Structure formats: C-alpha cells, structure tokens
Amino acid sequence: xxxxxxxxxxxxxxxxxxxxxxxxxxxxxxxxxxxxxxxxxxxxxxxxxxxxxxxxxxxxxxxxxxxxxxxxxxxxxxxxxxxxxxxxxxxxxxxxxxxxxxxxxxxxxxxxxxxxxxxxxxxxxxxxxxxxxxxxxxxxxxxxxxxxxxxxxxxxxxxxxxxxxxxxxxxxxxxxxxxxxxxxxxxxxxxxxxxxxxxxxxxxxxxxxxxxxxxxxxxxxxxxxxxxxxxxxxxxxxxxxxxxxxxxxxxxxxxxxxxxxxxxxxxxxxxxxxxxxxxxxxxxxxxxxxxxxxxxxxxxxxxxxxxxxxxxxxxxxxxxxxxxxxxxxxxxxxxxxxxxxxxxxxxxxxxxxxxxxxxxxxxxxxxxxxxxxxxxxxxxxxxxxxxxxxxxxxxxxxxxxxxxxxxxxxxxxxxxxxxxxxxxxxxxxxxxxxxxxxxxxxxxxxxxxxxxxxxxxxxxxxxxxxxxxxxxxxxxxxxxxxxxxxxxxxxxxxxxxxxxxxxxxxxxxxxxxxxxxxxxxxxxxxxxxxxxxxxxxxxxxxxxxxxxxxxxxxxxxxxxxxxxxxxxxxxxxxxxxxxxxxxxxxxxxxxxxxxxxxxxxxxxxxxxxxxxxxxxxxxxxxxxxxxxxxxxxxxxxxxxxxxxxxxxxxxxxxxxxxxxxxx
Numbered sequence: 001x002x003x004x005x006x007x008x009x010x011x012x013x014x015x016x017x018x019x020x021x022x023x024x025x026x027x028x029x030x031x032x033x034x035x036x037x038x039x040x041x042x043x044x045x046x047x048x049x050x051x052x053x054x055x056x057x058x059x060x061x062x063x064x065x066x067x068x069x070x071x072x073x074x075x076x077x078x079x080x081x082x083x084x085x086x087x088x089x090x091x092x093x094x095x096x097x098x099x100x101x102x103x104x105x106x107x108x109x110x111x112x113x114x115x116x117x118x119x120x121x122x123x124x125x126x127x128x129x130x131x132x133x134x135x136x137x138x139x140x141x142x143x144x145x146x147x148x149x150x151x152x153x154x155x156x157x158x159x160x161x162x163x164x165x166x167x168x169x170x171x172x173x174x175x176x177x178x179x180x181x182x183x184x185x186x187x188x189x190x191x192x193x194x195x196x197x198x199x200x201x202x203x204x205x206x207x208x209x210x211x212x213x214x215x216x217x218x219x220x221x222x223x224x225x226x227x228x229x230x231x232x233x234x235x236x237x238x239x240x241x242x243x244x245x246x247x248x249x250x251x252x253x254x255x256x257x258x259x260x261x262x263x264x265x266x267x268x269x270x271x272x273x274x275x276x277x278x279x280x281x282x283x284x285x286x287x288x289x290x291x292x293x294x295x296x297x298x299x300x301x302x303x304x305x306x307x308x309x310x311x312x313x314x315x316x317x318x319x320x321x322x323x324x325x326x327x328x329x330x331x332x333x334x335x336x337x338x339x340x341x342x343x344x345x346x347x348x349x350x351x352x353x354x355x356x357x358x359x360x361x362x363x364x365x366x367x368x369x370x371x372x373x374x375x376x377x378x379x380x381x382x383x384x385x386x387x388x389x390x391x392x393x394x395x396x397x398x399x400x401x402x403x404x405x406x407x408x409x410x411x412x413x414x415x416x417x418x419x420x421x422x423x424x425x426x427x428x429x430x431x432x433x434x435x436x437x438x439x440x441x442x443x444x445x446x447x448x449x450x451x452x453x454x455x456x457x458x459x460x461x462x463x464x465x466x467x468x469x470x471x472x473x474x475x476x477x478x479x480x481x482x483x484x485x486x487x488x489x490x491x492x493x494x495x496x497x498x499x500x501x502x503x504x505x506x507x508x509x510x511x512x513x514x515x516x517x518x519x520x521x522x523x524x525x526x527x528x529x530x531x532x533x534x535x536x537x538x539x540x541x542x543x544x545x546x547x548x549x550x551x552x553x554x555x556x557x558x559x560x561x562x563x564x565x566x567x568x569x570x571x572x573x574x575x576x577x578x579x580x581x582x583x584x585x586x587x588x589x590x591x592x593x594x595x596x597x598x599x600x601x602x603x604x605x606x607x608x609x610x611x612x613x614x615x616x617x618x619x620x621x622x623x624x625x626x627x628x629x630x631x632x633x634x635x636x637x638x639x640x641x642x643x644x645x646x647x648x649x650x651x652x653x654x655x656x657x658x659x660x661x662x663x
Contacts, residue, residue, distance in 0.1 A: 096108075159174030201255070278361075481500055524545075525547075528544075560601070
C-alpha cells in the first residue's frame, strides 16, 4: 500500500511538471558589459546587476554585510557570466539569489531553503537562480541509494538529494543550474549500467579530461595484451573536474591509486629555453631531439617522493606520461650554434639531461700513415718481424704475428690454404722491425726508407680528426682526359676534357672504444699511376685499391700490405733478316724474360688525444722535430760552404812571371 502511495505522489509531480513546463523560463542573452568595479559596496553591486540585466531584485539593505566588491574583467561579460559572478559573490557573503515569478530575492542561505520550489520531472526549465525540485526516475536495476550517494556531493548548500526506493526514483531540490548538472551526471550513470561499483573521483590539480584520456589509453593497451578482462568505464565530469568510474572493486582501488599519482601540480604553460652548444653542432643535436620526441622518448617529468599505490600500480603507471610530447618544438640556429626548445616546464629537466649528454667534448685521433712500394722479397723482411703484444686484462696476448713456429709449420703443411697469401697484415706494437733493426716510430722508418734504394716512398701523411669523423688525405694531381672532339664552322676542332685524380688517396674514419682503449679504423686506400701503355690522348692508369676495417691499441702501429703488382718483361735481339729464318734463326738471336713483383704497403699508427695537454705536447714535439731538421739542414749548408771556401780554388789562367833586363 505504501509503495502504491509513493507512485501516486510521483505521478502527480510529473503531471504538474508537464502542465507548467517552461512557465518560468527566462531567456538568456543580451549585450555584454565591461564590469570593472573598484571596491564598491555589496548594495551598489546588487543595484549595478539590476540595472544591467533589467531584473527586479528584492533585498534587505539592513541585513547586508559591509562587504566590498572589486571586479577586474579583461573581456566583456555576458549576462549569464555576470549572473554567475553575482551568485558567487553573494554565496561568499552568506546569501543566495533566488528567482520566483520574475523577481529575484536576495536571501540568507538559511532562509533560501524555505522557499517553495517548482516540481519538475527529468527536464530543465526556468532561470538558473530558480529553486526547483526534479524527480529523476531510474531505469533498470539502478539502486536509488547509490545514485543518491553519487549526486549528493554536487548539491549546493541550499540543495538536497533524497532517495525514493519504493518508487525507484530520486528527488533533487536545488538551484536550476545545479539540477541541470546532476541530470547530465545521471545520464552518464545510466550509460554505465547496473551490476558494477560506481564512484566519483575528484581531481584537484589536473584536468579530468586529460586524466581520463590517459587512463583509457592505459587500459586499452592492457586489454589488447590480454592482461585485463572487462575494461572499467571512465567518464570525465568536466564541470566538476571529476571522474565517474564504474568497474569492479579492485579496478576502482587501482584507478584511485593511479589518479593520486597523475593528479600532481604541474606547470601547464610552455617555456622557451635556449641552449648554447659548445661541442656538437646545433643541427645534429636538433635532429636527435626531434627523433626522441617523435618516438615518445621525452616523458613528462615526475616528482620524487610520491605517495599512493602499491609497487604493481606504480609500474603500471610508468607509461602514462609518454604521450605528452606534442607541444615540444625544437629549432636550431647554425649561425650561433644554439638550440631553441619550447616545451612544458615539466619536460625541460629531461631535455636538459639529453642536451648535456649530447654536448660532450669529443676525443681526437692523431693518425700517422706511411705508404711505400717495395719488392716482395723486401716486404717479407717485415713479415718475419710482424708481432705485437697487447695487454688484455691481466694477461698479454700476441696479435697479428706471422712468425711461424714448428707447430704452425706442421699445421700449414696439413692445410696449405691456411697460409697467408697476397695480403699481409700485422700489429707491430710500439717498435717497427726490419732486417734485424728496430725503429721506434713511423717517422724513424720514414727516415730509413728515404736513404734506402729498396723502397719507393710514396707518401707519409699525418692528420688529426675527431672521433667518428672521416678524414681524407690525397697526394697527387688532377689530370685531363680527352673525352671528345667536335668540329665547328670557323673554329676548327674543339676538344672536350674531363679530369681525374691521379695519385694516392687515403680515407680513414676512427671509432674509439673508451672502455678498452682500442681504436677501430675504417680504412679505404686508392693508388693510381699513369701507365706507359697509354697515349697522350688516351691515357691509361694503373689502379690499386683496398678497403678494410682494423682495430688498434692506442699508440700502436699496424701494417697493411699485399696489393701486389706483377711485371713481366720479355726481350729479343738478333741479326736482322737472319734471325727470322725458320729453325736456323735461333743461331742468330737471343731472348730474355724477366719479372718482378712489387707490393704496396701501408703503415698506420693511431693515438688518442683526450686532453688539451696531450694536444699541446704533440704539437710541441712536432715543432721541435721541425726545428731540429731545419737546424741540421742549416748546419749541413754551412759546413759545405766553409769546406768550399777554405780549399784552394783552381784557375785556368796561365801563370805570368816578370823579368828585368840589364842595361
């Protein structure tokens, strides 16, 4: 019987609502106003609002407190915006503006509850300052008590939310604006459905929309990976900056923990920062940063000492800040070698670390090279001495040795293909040995080869380059090659030429292994010479090239050889005509065959230069060597000149003697 009575009451309320729908509606709109007020009384403020809106406002002057109001509006306010400000000012003073029958009453909060409201059912209408009672009929298996608990936090001081379980409904009494908001919230709850726990989670420092997007993306990835069953429903309530969440009890606990970590105070505005780079090029650093941003490698910085969820929840949250890179802008200025970055303040600490790591001083590599040509027999003099010791941890290992012990000879006898042929390479260590003599450096070996007729010294370049940067040395000439001829009227024959580099080119790119102190060298060598077989118009070049990658210890020397060139010379001489006779001609002619094999050898020495002191010491050593060579040359010239000066100078003039006659 009681349940039937409740249904009758609800039916009457709905009927009254339908009969009076829109009776008290007041259209919003009107012109905007620039409300810049300087410390006016609350009474004057009420009169100002009445004059602007054209409303009839009733208030008790004596009941108003001595509150003063100041408004500084950068932009013009519309009537709804002004009324929202008006309601907030009154609320702060303990009053409410309630509209009935086109009259707005300014009443204390305790008296505003006594005003008889209009009854409405699931519909909006009337002005925002009206106090109305709306009946929300629930559908399905929605629990009125749970819905009431969800709506209660959104009611005002003069509002109330009452559960009517017997009628499966909720009665809401409040200002029209609040009732409209709760009706929208109820629509979200209806979408969620029944059978799950529902909760409202308030946010203080982060927007509900952004947090909801991150949580939805997070659970979507878990669902794709098959790590979660039913995905919880997460809806942002933007006007309240809250989240309406529906799911299992465990899911609600996890989401609350995640929200506590995401709801942190951050500076949402962008900052512009200029990085003045000292070592790396700004364009290169900018490209690296842009690739990191594109790949999501710059997450939002997170504060330390965060409280909240358990360890598992914290691990799940690691990926929630990785989508906040859209606002990062990077620009490089080549003229000043600066990097300009615009990003959120929360991202700048991480960008600072990246730029600091990128802008590190690079080590340099000093490379000495010696390119010489010698006979194969002389090259083998180096071969028997190719052995170097390199320290590996606590032991010493031999690298690149071609000395053959008895055991090695036995192995080569069983497998001749294992013998090195055509190409030779070995680590010489700190000393270079040839013919039983040791040379402490490539420079010393250069001096030896200059005075030896067994070697053709082609080039001895030296170059300094930065780690991971390619260095190229070319010694030679640029020769013309005729590519065509054309005949023109009145100009005769016109020849066209192209040019080709002829000489020796050495390209080296070092890579330093800072952990072990080793240097990896990418070496490409090309040696071109003019052949006597060609003509002036059709020259022919002999090309010898090699390309390899080697690893050297810091300060050691390696030799690369094996670009062998074979030359065969055949000669014949004899008596003309008689030597051409068949068979008998061999009595009148002789033939000679001779051959030679030459190999091109490249010596490489590399040294890491890490500090300015090392660079200065190297420069000083080279300058001292130059001065010593110049001094020895001057001494030699002076010695030869003095020797020539002190010797008797012969003359071709006849000696003349004078005689005196008597008389």
